[in-house]
Amino acid sequence: MTPAEEVATLVDELRPLIEQLQELLPEPVEDATKGSSQSHKVTGSPAPWHAEAGPLLLTIHAGVRDLEADLRYHVAGHTRLRVQYETVGQRAGRQVRRVLKGEAPRGGSDANTAAALDAIARLVHGVPDDIARRARGQLDSWVRQAREVRDIGEAEKxxxxxxxxxxxxxxxxxxxxxxxxxxxxxxxxxxxxxxxxxxxxxxxxxxxxxxxxxxxxxxxxxxxxxxxxxxxx
Structure with missing residues (x-):
């Protein structure tokens, strides 16, 4: 299995783990060393914070975007494409623009994280093996950390x-x-x-x-x- 193929496999492993981490966010943990003591979801505002899942989820969301940007940088021959916009109108007093050239940065939604993972699995086939191995190591670390969150309980034996x-x-x-x-x-x-x-x-x-x-x-x-x-x- 090539490093690029391993990256694609790890992307597939990471997707459901992100969803499980997301599901844990509205579930408080009394003791982070013992996992959740709650048997039901807690709703309302402000939303409680899962001491393990919350920080890791933020790390993964940001890291996936950074990894995608890094792979795009190497695929483009180390030339960052400048994003150019065109103003197409106004909405609520603000300009509405569309991208003419380059790619705008990913937004912070879950859908954009999923799109970034799709891009990683595709882009990694166009980079040298050492860059692919570095991406593999980062994804493997996130998968391992997610599986070790006690409320997910999927740490590999x-x-x-x-x-x-x-x-x-x-x-x-x-x-x-x-x-x-x-x-x-x-x-x-x-x-x-x-x-x-x-x-x-x-x-x-x-x-x-x-x-x-x-x-x-x-x-x-x-x-x-x-x-x-x-x-x-």
């Missing part, structure tokens, strides 16, 4: 890779230690050796896949490396 009884688990191809772990829900694989990096200097990232010829399991890494091992996938 990383466990040793299952192998047949008596067999050794696959070793990390980069550090040669038996530090590989798999996320139970997503099937993503990582090396938990803090000093381990792949040939590009990134923390190794992979996924479990199946050999189409014989059905055996294999680990496919972000840099294209593949490892076969004895368990049937």
């Amino acid at each position: 990383w466990i040793p890779i299952h192998v047949p009884k008596g067999a050794l688990p696959p070793a990390c191809p980069y550090c040669k230690t038996f530090s590989l772990r798999i996320a139970q829900e997503s099937g993503r694989v990582r090396c938990f050796n803090a000093r381990c990096t792949d040939e590009k200097g990134d923390r190794p990232r992979g996924r479990i896949d199946k050999n189409r010829l014989d059905g055996s399991a294999m680990l496919v890494w972000a840099d294209g490396r593949t490892i076969y091992y004895g368990e049937s996938a």
Whole structure:
């Protein structure tokens, strides 16, 4: 899986998490370390604030826009397009303008955040791999943080890779230690050796896949490396 493809996958993972964070906003938390103690939504003004979901949601909304702008900057060859407007009338004493050239900055609505995510998944295919990997890292961080919000409760559980009884688990191809772990829900694989990096200097990232010829399991890494091992996938 290329860095650009991983970005698209993470965008798809982030969308429902944003919606879940949004749903938590009108739900107060008595103790942020224990999650919500409320069994119903609280309405009225001012709206209560979820101590974990609120700040993270603001960070994601702003970060998604910044990431989109950064990718557009690289796709355009490091030339920022100046936005030019045309006045087309007035409404309530204010000028109404439309964009003639360039792209106006995204507004702050949820719909604009969704549009920015769409643009990220598209634009990332037009940037160098190092820029795509940087985008992947940022999206992965937001996904991980959202899953760790206790009222969402989707933090991934990383466990040793299952192998047949008596067999050794696959070793990390980069550090040669038996530090590989798999996320139970997503099937993503990582090396938990803090000093381990792949040939590009990134923390190794992979996924479990199946050999189409014989059905055996294999680990496919972000840099294209593949490892076969004895368990049937």
